[in-house]
Amino acid sequence: VRALRLIARSRRNILVVAPTGMGKTLVGYSALAFYGKGTYIAPTRALCDEKYFELQGLFPKKSIVIGNKDFYLSPWRFKKSDIRVVTPWRLDIYLSHLKRAFGYYSPVVVIDEIHSLDSYLEIIFTKLKMLNRARIIGLSATINEEDLEKFSKWLNAVVVQSMERRIPLVKRIVFFDEDISDEGEIVTKMNVIESGKVIGKLTFKGEVDKCVAITKYIRKVEKDDHPILFFSLSRSRANEIAEKIARVFPEKVDDEVVEKALLLPELSEVTSDITKTLCIPVSYTHLTLPTN
Secondary structure: OHHHHHHHHOOOEEEEEOOOOOOHHHHHHHHHHHHOOEEEEOOOHHHHHHHHHHHHHHOOOOOEEEEOOOOOOOHHHHHHOOEEEEOHHHHHHHHHHHHHHHHHHOOEEEEOOHHHOOHHHHHHHHHHHHHOOOEEEEEEOOOOHHHHHHHHHHHOEEEEEOOOOOOOOOOOEEEEEEEEOOOOOEEEEEEEEEOOEEEEEEEEEOOOOHHHHHHHHHHHHOOOOOOOOOOOOOHHHHHHHHHHHHHHOOOOOOHHHHHHHHOOOOOOHHHHHHOOOOOOOOOOOOOOOOOO
8 A cells, every 4th residue: 555655645766565466566556557658577588478468458449569479579569558567688778778768758667587687687777776767676585684774775766565464475395205005015205394393295106207296296185276387497397297297187177268379370399298288287388488
């Protein structure tokens, strides 16, 4: 609420720091609504897509455009639109092209995941700060307390912080140990630890993929049907996880979804791999996947 008041009553930059699910994005959207036009910066193409469709639903009468590696957005079209959803690297192009006129076309810039700052992004956002015409609304869930003061000074921003978490966050550690059974066979034992206590166990014959084992535990033992998200360190591993889970959980999804996916005009080597998991509720994504 304080952040929403500051948008209307102050010209200061704002840095909103709060856990996931606490309404940070709502603050950014409210700033765009207050000014009637502006730019939303998302660090990844996937997040750009998500915010683009959300903003289209919220502001159906506004001209909303997207600019990233998948979608070219010319400086001319940037100027003619009301709300733009772009990556930081595209922002750099528009700053260089429009210079001080940028603030006229975009009086407010919402920067999502602003904590993902690196040396290159710092240069881009410094260019933005030097304009003194575009107000910055920074959104983050993970700025450390010791860095918050330095970050806010660099941004010249009022800090709005909340430590309340509506969505509970539970940390569990899963251990896997291979052993030999009484019958002389290899078995894999899985222990789930929470707050130092074992809360669940499973035993598998032979070796087992850890992600498959965790999925089995969540689905079969805890009876939890909510979506599961795995992060992998490589693209090939992401493909492998999806295919292995798909073989273990062969539930069907709507045939219409599969038919639409198979109607893609061109199936690259990557997108053809996706067809192996299309018939079941398993999917994966990484930078080599096309938007469609």
